[in-house]
Amino acid sequence: MIKEQPPRPATLSPAETAVEVQSSSTSVFRVSREIDFCYGHRLLNYDGKCRHLHGHNGRAVITIESSSLDNRGMVMDFSDIKRVVSSWIDENLDHRMLLCKRDPYVQILKDLGEPLFLLDENPTAENICKLIHEFTASRGFPIVETQLWETPHCFATYRAARYVPGEAN
Ligand SMILES: [Zn+2]
Numbered sequence: 001m002i003k004e005q006p007p008r009p010a011t012l013s014p015a016e017t018a019v020e021v022q023s024s025s026t027s028v029f030r031v032s033r034e035i036d037f038c039y040g041h042r043l044l045n046y047d048g049k050c051r052h053l054h055g056h057n058g059r060a061v062i063t064i065e066s067s068s069l070d071n072r073g074m075v076m077d078f079s080d081i082k083r084v085v086s087s088w089i090d091e092n093l094d095h096r097m098l099l100c101k102r103d104p105y106v107q108i109l110k111d112l113g114e115p116l117f118l119l120d121e122n123p124t125a126e127n128i129c130k131l132i133h134e135f136t137a138s139r140g141f142p143i144v145e146t147q148l149w150e151t152p153h154c155f156a157t158y159r160a161a162r163y164v165p166g167e168a169n
Helices: 078-092 105-111 125-138
Strands: 017-022 027-041 054-066 096-100 116-119 143-151 154-159
Touching: 027 078, 054 078, 054 125, 078 125, 096 105, 105 116, 116 125, 125 143, 125 154
Parallel strands: 027 096, 096 116
Antiparallel strands: 017 027, 027 054, 054 143, 143 154
């Protein structure tokens, strides 16, 4: 396991930061919430160190957007993201081995009673990022971008089309 924590992205300090993004025609607000968790994985069809079982201290950065603020002056209460998304990550990904369903280790680790989370695809930073993004969108959050920091120096980003209230996610 990597001992040191990933650094905060330069644009996100302190941990919960609201940024007003200006464009020529519209203004939108974005807020981001960081969620730290530990996970194990290994990659199939890969010739580097990540083909072996190992772990990361990961950090997900969830960014949501709105063109207007609610009556509290917020895009959304940070605690709402924590309550829903952090809870799901804690219960499903934290301190688990994230493996591709086709990985031959799946059955072995299941037989040993190890906690697993299985993905259809290789459990790369990109696919874990997309997984967290899609879960967050499925719960109705106006999410526009998710980052998954796998190490202090490497992260993946997944973006969706701009959220439109009332449209299916
Ligand atoms: Zn890895």
